[in-house]
Amino acid sequence: LHRHREHSANAENLLPEVSNPGHGSSQHGAPTFPVIPEPVHPAPEVVQPAVDAYQAAAEVAHSARTLHQNEVHSPISTGRVFYGIMFDAGSTGSRIHIYKFIQKDPVELPVLDNEIYHAVKPGLSSYKDNPEEGGNTIRQLLKIAKKAIPKEAWSRTPVVLKATAGLRMLPEEKANALLKEVQEVLDDSPFFVREDGVSIMNGANEGVLAWVTVNFLTGHLYSNTRKTVGILDLGGGSTQITFLPKSKKTIETAPVTYISNFDLFNHTYKVYTHSYLGNGLYAARLAILGAKDANDVEDRVFTSSCFPKKYRGEVTIFGTTYKVSGIPDGYAGYKLCYYEVMKVIKGIVHQPYEVKGNSIFYAFSYYFDRANDTGLIDDRGGVLEVRDFKKRAKEVCNKMTKYGAINPFLCMDMTYITCLLKEGFGFKDSTVLQLTKKVNNVETSWALGATFDYFRNLNI
Numbered sequence: 169l170h171r172h173r174e175h176s177a178n179a180e181n182l183l184p185e186v187s188n189p190g191h192g193s194s195q196h197g198a199p200t201f202p203v204i205p206e207p208v209h210p211a212p213e214v215v216q217p218a219v220d221a222y223q224a225a226a227e228v229a230h231s232a233r234t235l236h237q238n239e240v241h242s243p244i245s246t247g248r249v250f251y252g253i254m255f256d257a258g259s260t261g262s263r264i265h266i267y268k269f270i271q272k273d274p275v276e277l278p279v280l281d282n283e284i285y286h287a288v289k290p291g292l293s294s295y296k297d298n299p300e301e302g303g304n305t306i307r308q309l310l311k312i313a314k315k316a317i318p319k320e321a322w323s324r325t326p327v328v329l330k331a332t333a334g335l336r337m338l339p340e341e342k343a344n345a346l347l348k349e350v351q352e353v354l355d356d357s358p359f360f361v362r363e364d365g366v367s368i369m370n371g372a373n374e375g376v377l378a379w380v381t382v383n384f385l386t387g388h389l390y391s392n393t394r395k396t397v398g399i400l401d402l403g404g405g406s407t408q409i410t411f412l413p414k415s416k417k418t419i420e421t422a423p424v425t426y427i428s429n430f431d432l433f434n435h436t437y438k439v440y441t442h443s444y445l446g447n448g449l450y451a452a453r454l455a456i457l458g459a460k461d462a463n464d465v466e467d468r469v470f471t472s473s474c475f476p477k478k479y480r481g482e483v484t485i486f487g488t489t490y491k492v493s494g495i496p497d498g499y500a501g502y503k504l505c506y507y508e509v510m511k512v513i514k515g516i517v518h519q520p521y522e523v524k525g526n527s528i529f530y531a532f533s534y535y536f537d538r539a540n541d542t543g544l545i546d547d548r549g550g551v552l553e554v555r556d557f558k559k560r561a562k563e564v565c566n567k568m569t570k571y572g573a574i575n576p577f578l579c580m581d582m583t584y585i586t587c588l589l590k591e592g593f594g595f596k597d598s599t600v601l602q603l604t605k606k607v608n609n610v611e612t613s614w615a616l617g618a619t620f621d622y623f624r625n626l627n628i
C-alpha cells in the first residue's frame with residue numbers, strides 16, 4: 169500500500185522541468201494520481217505565460233541588483249542562478265524555505281533546482297510576551313540562508329515572511345509587536361526586503377498557495393488534461409481544504425467567500441478553498457478540553473475521555489501550559505472521545521457538494537505526522553483511505569496502554585482527524601488520501617506557491 173518515493177541523485181531532475189512537464193512525477197510516479205501528468209511538452213500557449221512568470225522573477229532580482237550594483241558570480245557556469253527565501257511563521261513552528269532557481273537560457277524556462285528547508289519550534293505566537301526572543305528565532309534561521317546563498321547574490325535575493333493561524337489568533341497589538349520585531353530582523357539582514365515583506369497571510373491565500381505548490385510539484389499544472397488534485401492541510405491553529413470543483417453545483421452551493429479566483433500560467437482558476445481558524449490540531453485540542461477561553465488555567469485540570477484513564481500530565485500549547493488528565497473512575501475509548509470531538513466539528517465545517525465524489529486529495533502537515541506516528545505510513549508517505557484513519561483511531565483509543573505511552577494525545581488527535589474528514593468535510597470512507605511530506609524533495613506547503621506569487625502576482 170505504501171508508496172515509495174525515490175529521490176533522484178541528479179540535482180537537475182529534482183523537479184519537473186517546466187519545459188518538460190511531468191518528468192519528475194512520471195519518474196517518481198505515484199500510480200494513484202487520478203491521471204499521471206503526461207510526459208509531453210505542453211501546448212506553446214500554456215508554456216508562454218510560465219516564461220513570463222519566471223522572467224518576472226528575474227526582473228525582481230535584476231532591479232534589486234542594479235540598486236546594489238552587485239554582480240552575480242554563479243558557481244554554475246551553465247546559467248544564471250537566483251534564489252528566493254520564504255519564511256513560514258506557523259502557529260507551532262517557524263520555517264525557512266530557500267529556493268534555488270536556474271535560468272539556463274534567457275528564453276528557456278528556469279528550473280526550480282532545489283529547496284533548503286529548516287524548522288524551529290515553537291512558533292512566533294508563543295513569544296507573544298517576548299517579541300525580541302521571537303525575532304531571535306528568525307535571526308537564527310537567516311544564518312542558514314547566509315550559508316546557503318553566495319554572498320554576491322544576497323542583496324538581490326528577496327526574503328519574505330508570512331504568518332498564519334498563530335498570529336491570526338493573537339490580539340492585534342501582540343501580533344503587531346511580533347511583526348514589527350521580525351521586520352527589523354529582516355531589514356537588518358543583507359537580503360532584499362520589499363515594503364510588504366512581513367505580513368499575516370489570509371486563510372484563502374494559504375489554501376490556494378498550498379494547492380499551487382502541490383499541483384506544480386506533481387506536474388498537474390502543465391498537463392494537457394487539466395486535471396488537478398485537491399489539498400488538505402492541517403496546521404496547529406487552522407486547517408485548509410482546497411480543490412478545483414468539477415461540478416457547477418459545488419460552486420453554487422458554497423458560501424461565496426469559499427470560492428477564490430486566481431491567475432496562473434495563462435489560466436484563471438476558480439477553486440473551492442476555506443481555512444477554518446481554530447480547527448487546526450492544537451487549537452482543536454484546546455477546544456476539545458474546554459480550555460480554549462479558560463482564564464483560570466493555573467487552577468484547573470482539564471479532563472478528557474480521549475486520554476488513558478490514569479494519565480496525568482501537562483501540555484504546552486501556543487505558549488500556555490495546561491494541566492490535563494484522563495477520567496480515572498470514568499470511561500475512556502473511541503466512542504466517548506468521538507462524542508467529545510464532535511462538539512468542535514459539527515455545524516462548523518461546511519461540506520462541499522463534491523467531496524462525496526471520487527477525487528484524490530493530497531494531505532500533509534499534521535495529517536502526515538499523525539499517520540506516520542501511528543504507523544499508517546512510513547517517512548516516505550503513502551496512499552490511504554479515510555477509513556484507514558478511522559480504523560487506526562479506534563485501535564489507538566481502545567488500546568491506550570500501548571499507544572498512550574507513545575503520546576497521550578494520539579487518541580484525541582486521530583479521532584479529531586477522522587471526525588474532521590468524515591463529519592466535517594463529509595468525505596466517504598473510500599476517499600483516497602495521498603499522504604505527502606515532500607514531492608521530489610521539496611516540502612508540500614504553501615511556501616513555494618507564495619514564492620511564485622511574490623515573483624508574479626497571481627491576483628488571488
Ligand SMILES: O=c1ccn([C@@H]2O[C@H](COP(=O)(O)OP(=O)(O)O)[C@@H](O)[C@H]2O)c(=O)[nH]1
Nearest residue numbers: 258259260332333403404405406533611613
Ligand atoms: O514546509 C512545511 C511547513 C509545515 N509543515 C508541518 O505542517 C504543520 C504546520 O502547522 P503550523 O504550525 O504551520 O500551523 P498553522 O499556523 O498553519 O495552523 C506542522 O506539522 C509542520 O511540521 C511541514 O511539514 N513542512
